[in-house]
Amino acid sequence: MPKNFDELGNKMTPEQLERSDAKAQILLQIQKILARPYRREFRQDDDGSWFARIVEFPGCMTVGATREEADQMLDDAAVNWLTVMLEDRDPDSGTDRGPVTTPSAREQGCSSPASAFA
Numbered sequence: 398m399p400k401n402f403d404e405l406g407n408k409m410t411p412e413q414l415e416r417s418d419a420k421a422q423i424l425l426q427i428q429k430i431l432a433r434p435y436r437r438e439f440r441q442d443d444d445g446s447w448f449a450r451i452v453e454f455p456g457c458m459t460v461g462a463t464r465e466e467a468d469q470m471l472d473d474a475a476v477n478w479l480t481v482m483l484e485d486r487d488p489d490s491g492t493d494r495g496p497v498t499t500p501s502a503r504e505q506g507c508s509s510p511a512s513a514f515a
Contacts, residue, residue, distance in 0.1 A: 427479045437471060439464055454478050 436452040441464070449467035450458035457478040461467030 423480060423483045426483055427476055430479055431475060435475075437468070439467060451475055451478075 435454070438450050438452055440448045442448055442460075445462075447461050447464045447467035448458065449461065449464075449471045451471065451474075454475060457471075457474050459467055459470040459474045461470050
């Protein structure tokens with residue numbers, strides 16, 4: 398299929414093509430970032446559910462009925478978290494929160510997603 402058509406065969410405008418290319422670039426960046434090791438923390442709550450978070454991604458957390466479910470859901474949460482961070486840094490979006498820093502990760506010598514945004 399020619400590059401100026403979407404998955405359904407609809408012709409795309411130049412603006413739509415540019416957004417599509419930007420999304421593809423973000424997905425590639427996310428794959429590279431998630432290939433690195435990150436610390437996942439799990440805690441079972443009083444109600445039996447499992448809280449999970451990625452330490453180096455502030456605010457990236459989820460809850461699942463089981464530890465396994467929380468772990469799987471954390472994969473999705475990480476992709477969504479990184480998508481927001483990368484889209485916010487996109488100069489075409491008109492916003493830039495600046496570099497993402499995780500002092501606790503840096504202090505502990507852990508991988509930090511901040512270097513992926515540089």
